[in-house]
Amino acid sequence: MILDFFKANFSKDKKLYQKLYNILGFYPSNISLYKVAITHNSFKHHLSKDSKTGNNERLEFLGDAVLGMIVAEKLYLKFPYQNEGFLTETRSKIVGRTKLNQIARKMGIHQILLFDSKLKNNPVFLDSISGNAFESLVGAIYLDKGFEFTKIFIINKILEQHIDFEALLLQELSYKAKLVKWAQKEKRIIDFNLKSVDIEHKRKIYEVSILLDGEELVTGKNHSKKIAEEIASEKSCVLLAI
Amino acid sequence: MILDFFKANFSKDKKLYQKLYNILGFYPSNISLYKVAITHNSFKHHLSKDSKTGNNERLEFLGDAVLGMIVAEKLYLKFPYQNEGFLTETRSKIVGRTKLNQIARKMGIHQILLFDSKLKNNPVFLDSISGNAFESLVGAIYLDKGFEFTKIFIINKILEQHIDFEALLLQELSYKAKLVKWAQKEKRIIDFNLKSVDIEHKRKIYEVSILLDGEELVTGKNHSKKIAEEIASEKSCVLLAI
DSSP states (O other): OHHHHHHHHTSTTHHHHHHHHHHHSSOOSSHHHHHHHTBOTTOSSOSOOSSSSOSTHHHHHHHHHHHHHHHHHHHHHHOTTSOHHHHHHHHHHHHSHHHHHHHHHHHTGGGTOBOOGGGTTOHHHHHHHHHHHHHHHHHHHHHHHOHHHHHHHIIIIIIHHHOOHHHHHHHHOHHHHHHHHHHHHHTOOEEEEEEEEEEETTEEEEEEEEEETTEEEEEEEESSHHHHHHHHHHHHHHHTTO | OHHHHHHHHSSTTHHHHHHHHHHHSSOOSSHHHHHHHTBOTTOSSOSOOSSSSOSTHHHHHHHHHHHHHHHHHHHHHHOTTSOHHHHHHHHHHHHSHHHHHHHHHHHTGGGTOBOOGGGTTOHHHHHHHHHHHHHHHHHHHHHHHOHHHHHHHIIIIIIHHHOOHHHHHHHHOHHHHHHHHHHHHHTOOEEEEEEEEEEETTEEEEEEEEEETTEEEEEEEESSHHHHHHHHHHHHHHHTTO
């Protein structure tokens, strides 16, 4: 790390080192990888001869896979009670084009991109190549710093700062939202009540009841309170034919 | 590793440890992950309560991502002159359903699978759940042994033994095949001739010429002899309007 700092300050690429530091939060060790990562196909004077094309498309392929895997593991560990359908869907929300372009914009990746300057007044193009360059940068970081470093970078700098996991979970849990919406429309009163908490195989089990106009309608049980509510909401939707 | 060996030999799961060793080439550290990995959704008496469902679908999601990333890196490094289109296509040939089912069958994964025995006479079903369980096992290995171990396992035990990278490259390099086929049909004689080998930036550059009925038609240059042939073949196809 100290070596990277010296390299950054006594290199002909001092400015690029500094910009990358500002965006990524660390100094690159092998700057040539990052030069490839920021070079879009439209840029005529490719800085680097490291790869066949000199543009960032191969690194984008690699970075996409690295990012996909790190996000997969994060979701797997963060949502131990969600099935594989939820994990797949949530991952595509995080690593999908729209979200990645948005993250890239917030990070300021467009400031370091190399591309055909004729295209600079096209914001859609800029957003899209920034999102791709973000993936290429992930590929460069992986090759430069290794897996564990990249994982920590993605989790701390990207996921924790740009992704609202609670919102993703709630988006998915739709029966509760459906039930609440119905009650508002029909002017009925829905209450969620934590009925009991048991311990089973050393883990808590929540029992949630749903009260309709003050009367218990159904109950739901799960290790997660949220999912217990969702189970009870699903039962209610069936009962009330919502 | 020695500890894993002792665990394996003095455990109530001794048989499973041994079967896993025979299939994977190492002893698991945390056997419960592997129990989940081999448990198909149709199996009624789930061995493990580690996950919500007790079946291998969540681990399959994780393993798919881990496998995809390791294969992406392998291809990225193995084919430095191929573009991202080739890398994407080649990866899907390797991690696609057909190939994974085939690999799982050769490894004998069906021998350790837990599933509803009513389904055991359905070979298509067996193949398919074996392929899925292979991915789940990759997920289990990753959680159990970490990234570097899994990478070495995938490269040495899976890719090097089950994937013919040369054939994948040749499948892709189609102009040469096209040209040779044309010559056979038209009864013309095509020869590929290595014209020169230069050194440029410390790396070899091959120049290949194509002779049509003994006369030089075109040449192609590349760091890879195969790709130089392909470049020359492409030029020939254009010239000869094939």
